Amino acid sequence: MARTRVLVAHEDEYRAYREVIAAGIRALRPHVVVATCTPDELAGGELERFGPQVVVCGRSGIADPGDTPAWVALPPEFGRPARVRVGDRRRAPTNPTLEDLLGIIDEAEDLLRARTGRVASRGPRGRTKGDHPSSP
DSSP: OOOOEEEEEOOGGGHHHHHHHHHHHHHHOTTSEEEEEOHHHIIIIIHHHHOOSEEEEOOTTOOOOSOSSEEEEOOSSTTOBOEEEETTEEEOOBSOOHHHHHHHHHHHHHHHHHHHHHHHTBOGGGOBTTOOTTOO
């Protein structure tokens, strides 16, 4: 499996927060590629250019496009709930920690492995290995 890419997008006024999150992920998940940007850069093409599997975005109003495996809307203000989506699962934890973000990355990687496993287990014409060709 290719290396997981995580994009952390927070305003420059929260640059230290953005960089600490990215550094923590790099230190505790060294197999993950982490990039940072501003929400304007995210909306301006960085999402498509970097192609992340996990996005941590600190600006409300930027919609989750739904085509990344995991999206975290992480408000910088203390006490406001984050909005987390991994695959089709959604939740809204208040004040998620770096450990929580690492768990989200792990969930996204599990989801990607499961998707890759399903694709790899398909035989000709989309049949799952072991399916009889005459089955409906």
